[in-house]
Amino acid sequence: MDTRYLLIRSLADGKFHSGEALAQQLGLSRAAIWKQIKGLREQWGMEIHAVSGRGYRLTHALELLQQDQILALLPAASRETLSGLEIHDIIDSTNEHLMLQAAAGAASGQACLAEQQTMGRGRRGREWVSPYGSNIYLSLLWRFPLAPIELSGLSLIAGLAVVRALNHLGVTEIGLKWPNDILWREQKLAGLLLEVTGESEGPSQVVLGVGLNTWLSNQQASNIDQPWVDLASIPGGKEVGRNQLAAELIHQLINALECFEDHGLSLLLDEWQQQDLYHNKTVTLRMGNRAIVGKHVGIDEKGALLLSHAGEVKAYYAGEVSLRVDQDDEHANTIG
Numbered sequence: 001m002d003t004r005y006l007l008i009r010s011l012a013d014g015k016f017h018s019g020e021a022l023a024q025q026l027g028l029s030r031a032a033i034w035k036q037i038k039g040l041r042e043q044w045g046m047e048i049h050a051v052s053g054r055g056y057r058l059t060h061a062l063e064l065l066q067q068d069q070i071l072a073l074l075p076a077a078s079r080e081t082l083s084g085l086e087i088h089d090i091i092d093s094t095n096e097h098l099m100l101q102a103a104a105g106a107a108s109g110q111a112c113l114a115e116q117q118t119m120g121r122g123r124r125g126r127e128w129v130s131p132y133g134s135n136i137y138l139s140l141l142w143r144f145p146l147a148p149i150e151l152s153g154l155s156l157i158a159g160l161a162v163v164r165a166l167n168h169l170g171v172t173e174i175g176l177k178w179p180n181d182i183l184w185r186e187q188k189l190a191g192l193l194l195e196v197t198g199e200s201e202g203p204s205q206v207v208l209g210v211g212l213n214t215w216l217s218n219q220q221a222s223n224i225d226q227p228w229v230d231l232a233s234i235p236g237g238k239e240v241g242r243n244q245l246a247a248e249l250i251h252q253l254i255n256a257l258e259c260f261e262d263h264g265l266s267l268l269l270d271e272w273q274q275q276d277l278y279h280n281k282t283v284t285l286r287m288g289n290r291a292i293v294g295k296h297v298g299i300d301e302k303g304a305l306l307l308s309h310a311g312e313v314k315a316y317y318a319g320e321v322s323l324r325v326d327q328d329d330e331h332a333n334t335i336g
C-alpha cells in the first residue's frame with residue numbers, strides 16, 4: 001500500500017503520533033514523514049495539527065471503511081441480495097467503475113465504495129468533490145427487465161432511500177429537492193447520479209451513485225460550487241459512523257430498487273411528496289439557458305416535476321430547481 005495511505009491509517013484515530021513513532025512504523029525517516037504530512041495538507045486538504053514534542057494529529061478522526069463491518073451491519077435479506085461489495089482506497093469514480101463492470105457482465109446487486117475519487121462525477125457535468133477518508137462515495141449496479149424509459153421515477157425513489165437511511169440513523173430535519181438532492185436548510189448534504197444504459201425495449205441497467213458529505217475540511221470544501229453541508233454539522237449527524245451509514249444506505253437502496261421493480265413510483269409517491277422541501281413554493285426551473293418560474297404543485301407518477309404557471313400545470317422531466325426568493329405564489333413567468 002502507498003505510504004500516504006499507511007500514514008493516514010496510522011493517524012486515523014485523531015490522536016497524537018510522534019514523528020519518530022510514525023517513522024518507525026512506516027520504515028521512513030522523520031524528514032520523509034514530514035514531507036508526507038505536508039503533501040496530505042497541501043494536496044489533499046487534510047487538517048493535521050503538529051505540536052512539537054507531541055507529534056501529529058488529524059483534527060478530525062477518520063472512520064475508514066471496512067468490508068466485514070459493513071457486511072455484518074447489513075440486514076440478512078440485503079446481504080443476500082448484494083452480489084458483491086468492493087471497497088477501494090482510491091478510484092476515478094465508483095460510478096464509472098461499475099459502468100465498466102456492468103459492460104463486462106457483472107451481476108445485479110454489485111456495490112462499490114471508495115475512500116477517495118479522483119474524478120467523482122456529479123449531475124449536470126459537475127465534479128463531485130471526493131477527498132480521502134471522509135464522506136461516502138457509493139455506487140450500486142442494478143439490472144431491470146424494463147426499458148430505460150420506464151425508469152424515469154427511479155431517481156426520485158433513490159433520493160427517498162437516502163432520506164430513509166439518514167432518518168433511521170437519527171438524522172432528521174432533512175428533505176428532498178426534486179429530483180433527488182438531499183438538503184438540510186437549503187444546503188446540499190447528498191446527491192445522486194443515476195447512469196442508465198440498455199436496449200430501447202429493455203433490459204436495462206442502472207448504476208446508482210450516492211455522494212454524501214460526512215465531514216469536509218474548509219480547504220476540501222473550497223472546491224464545491226454550491227451551498228453545502230456535512231453530516232458532522234447537523235443535529236444527529238456527528239455520531240453516525242461511516243460503516244454504519246454505508247450499510248444503511250445499501251440496505252435502503254436495495255429495498256427501494258426492489259419496490260420500484262414491482263410497483264414503480266406508485267407506493268412511494270406520497271412519502272416522496274411529504275419529504276419534498278419545495279412543495280407549494282415558487283421555484284425557478286433551469287434547463288440550459290431557459291428558466292421557468294412557477295409554483296411547484298407536486299410530482300406525477302413518472303417522477304416529473306409539476307409546475308403551475310400562467311394558469312396551467314405542466315410536467316417537466318429535467319432541469320435544476322432553485323427556490324424563488326420572492327414567495328408570492330401565482331406570480332409566474334418564463335425567462336429566456
Ligand code: BTN
Binds near residue numbers: 190208210
Ligand atoms: C449530484 O451532483 O448531486 C450527484 C452526485 C453523485 C456523486 C456520487 S459519489 C459516488 C458516485 N460516483 C461518482 O462519480 N458520482 C457518484
